[in-house]
Amino acid sequence: MKKMSSFDRMVINMSHAERMCLYDKLSASISSEEQSIAPPSESKEDYVNQDLQTKLKSESSFFRFILFFRSLFSGIDVSNLYNNMLVNRIAKKIEKTNSELLIYKKGMVGSFFYEQLRILKNASDFFKPAIDLYEEEPGRFYVFLSSLVIPDYYEHMEREIDPFLLGDDKEPKSETRLSLLRRMEEVFQILTSAQRNTLYKSVINIDWLRQFVRLPFERMLARFLPVVGGGYAAQLELISSDLSQFCRILCNAKNLTTEVLQALCLFSTQSQLDQPQIDVETVVAEYVTRSLSQISIIKKFLKAIPLRQLARVAFKSANWTPSQPEGSEDWFVKYKTEWRKLFDERWNSWLKAKNRQIVEKKVFTMLKTTKLPELPFQPWDNGWSNLKFPRTEAMGFLYGFFTTLFEDINKLLKILVVDGNFKQRENRIELTESFNGFSRLAGDVDSFAHSLSPEGKIGQFFANVDEKDDRSIKAHARLESALQSAYSEASVLSMRFKQISESIVNVLSGVLSETKIGKYDTINNIAAIGGHLNQQYRQQLAEVRDTLNDALNCLKELEVVDI
Structure with a gap:
């Protein structure tokens, strides 16, 4: 370390x-x-x-x-x-x-x-x-x-x-x-x-x-x-x-x-x-x-x-x-x-570093990478404004998640949404809403990343300041305001991911359990869904549950690191 x-x-x-x-x-x-x-x-x-x-x-x-x-x-x-x-x-x-x-x-x-x-x-x-x-x-x-x-x-x-x-x-x-x-x-x-x-x-x-x-x-x-x-x-x-x-x-x-x-x-x-x-x-x-x-x-x-x-x-x-x-x-x-x-300060720094090390290993394993994913565009990193975006690593992780794992997870969840015969109607409604919300969130995260590009609303703003070579206090204040707007948007995206992931994890835990967990129950066709690949599909659902749970924890830890 x-x-x-x-x-x-x-x-x-x-x-x-x-x-x-x-x-x-x-x-x-x-x-x-x-x-x-x-x-x-x-x-x-x-x-x-x-x-x-x-x-x-x-x-x-x-x-x-x-x-x-x-x-x-x-x-x-x-x-x-x-x-x-x-x-x-x-x-x-x-x-x-x-x-x-x-x-x-x-x-x-x-x-x-x-x-x-x-x-x-x-x-x-x-x-x-x-x-x-x-x-x-x-x-x-x-x-x-x-x-x-x-x-x-x-x-x-x-x-x-x-x-x-x-x-x-x-x-x-x-x-x-x-x-x-x-x-x-x-x-x-x-x-x-x-x-x-x-x-x-x-x-x-x-x-x-x-x-x-x-x-x-x-x-x-x-x-x-x-x-x-x-x-x-x-x-x-x-x-x-x-x-x-x-x-x-x-x-x-x-x-x-x-x-x-x-x-x-x-x-x-x-x-x-x-x-x-x-x-x-x-x-x-x-x-x-x-x-x-x-x-x-x-x-x-x-x-x-x-x-x-x-x-x-x-x-x-x-x-x-x-x-x-x-x-x-x-x-x-x-x-x-x-x-x-x-010593207490140093110990707490070490704890954070150890926790980060654990999070990094989880992210590396989850996304099959050797470094933390990054947002493709980071206009604040211009070498002169000394501005920082306090959600850099958290949003980089979300972007990496949706560009590498979301498509496969979405396919597996779609089978459950379409073919699952839920014992509890409320569970089906919750999963459907979360599934649809997940798809919208994927698009919104992509839009957020694009907004930071030279053609995006925030990236273009930074590009204009760089082009004019404006180093005034007023320009710096405008850039800070733009980053604050981006931070607010990123916070909302992060909150939505946590809510959706937690909801899907709860539904999947009920589906895969032999007994009811609170309000979450299994499906009537648990032994048949996925056809002749039933056992494989059920294993894949368990992996989706664990992946989303890990992603949820990783995002929380990365947000703490970003502060």
């Missing part, structure tokens, strides 16, 4: 080999420094991560005496006084560096912060479409990411659980499915700590970017109001809550590696990847280049805005430290769950 599209194509519309080749090219052209968003480290003077009492002990004896003396007269605790002094020192340093960043006496941040925030928002907006898709299917993204960061493990998993690799003789039984699922769990167990940590680092990176994109840019920008003389300013107290969120993310920035950037690009453009005019390498290279520009914007913001120091001023706490970003503790659960979903 022909192998269907691999797990790669299910996860994203690009093969693993293509991905890795692209990844190698990108990695060779990008430095690790370009991918890093590490915030500037604090100076020794600004670095306060210890208890204030401990830090106070490192100050000179004279300074501590002055501080103690001031505490006595002010009634303020020494620690609080020391904290206030440090906060003032931080604020003055910020003001001295950039007077448009902080106006400490007024408790405001100024235009410089506002403009830098607007620029930073542009970087967030760039990544937003890809992050939106990531949030819709994080598990699928993790699986795709694993194909880049731990490719050997990914390929091993794919080989071990792909039912298409089992061989043509393997039957789709429940035991087979359970065996593959058990094997999946075994492969999960052999994921090494190093492999898991490698993937987890990339997961943390993409999740950091998700949290960056979801920062409340709009809300914080809305806090800024125009000021006299131009520019914008906001009360530090009003933005303190949002500032805390920005610090939590930006002061704990992660690296956006080549794997993450490539995965984001391919994941967000996967619907375009199968278009022949798309140069995937160019698309990804351009996306990564633009991504690196956004990373540069983030780095410039962190260099220009001392976020942690601003927050210490806002919260009046010299040793304030931002909390860590949210973790992705459930990432591996989502990763495993997605592999299970992909």
Whole structure:
């Protein structure tokens, strides 16, 4: 059996080999420094991560005496006084560096912060479409990411659980499915700590970017109001809550590696990847280049805005430290769950392929051919319109049935219609109506096939468009409308075939049975019909019944395949 599209194509519309080749090219052209968003480290003077009492002990004896003396007269605790002094020192340093960043006496941040925030928002907006898709299917993204960061493990998993690799003789039984699922769990167990940590680092990176994109840019920008003389300013107290969120993310920035950037690009453009005019390498290279520009914007913001120091001023706490970003503790659960979903999709594709294989064998045997019959004319297959007729194989089968089997079947049924002495009058009426309907259907199927020819109503329509070389959207829409009309007609023909075939099968089952089957009974002259060839004729009727029953099932299966 022909192998269907691999797990790669299910996860994203690009093969693993293509991905890795692209990844190698990108990695060779990008430095690790370009991918890093590490915030500037604090100076020794600004670095306060210890208890204030401990830090106070490192100050000179004279300074501590002055501080103690001031505490006595002010009634303020020494620690609080020391904290206030440090906060003032931080604020003055910020003001001295950039007077448009902080106006400490007024408790405001100024235009410089506002403009830098607007620029930073542009970087967030760039990544937003890809992050939106990531949030819709994080598990699928993790699986795709694993194909880049731990490719050997990914390929091993794919080989071990792909039912298409089992061989043509393997039957789709429940035991087979359970065996593959058990094997999946075994492969999960052999994921090494190093492999898991490698993937987890990339997961943390993409999740950091998700949290960056979801920062409340709009809300914080809305806090800024125009000021006299131009520019914008906001009360530090009003933005303190949002500032805390920005610090939590930006002061704990992660690296956006080549794997993450490539995965984001391919994941967000996967619907375009199968278009022949798309140069995937160019698309990804351009996306990564633009991504690196956004990373540069983030780095410039962190260099220009001392976020942690601003927050210490806002919260009046010299040793304030931002909390860590949210973790992705459930990432591996989502990763495993997605592999299970992909397996289910792959298993269902295999079941369809196996069913198709069975149907094809039945059709080959029935019509004495080595390939599925086709409609003689398929005007939609013109190489440019990218249109498909969703009943191609089903109607091809019907056309093949009526051009190869119908005449012989019709002759045998006619004998029963004319000479059969039915015990049940209703059975005779039903057979006669179905027999006549079968003849009309044969003509209608032939007419349908002719309508697709260059002289037919639909085929001529396509031919005219081709002749005029009209590639407009309007022409494409007209062709779609013509195919929809053909589809509706084909659906009616298919329904009629099913109804007629089922009716004839029921009547023949009653005729050939020794006992009555529901409302269907035999004929009085069952032992005489066909004359001296009675036994042969009865055998032929049984073959007609079985052939029509098989044809009915084949048509249903082919319609499912066509969808």
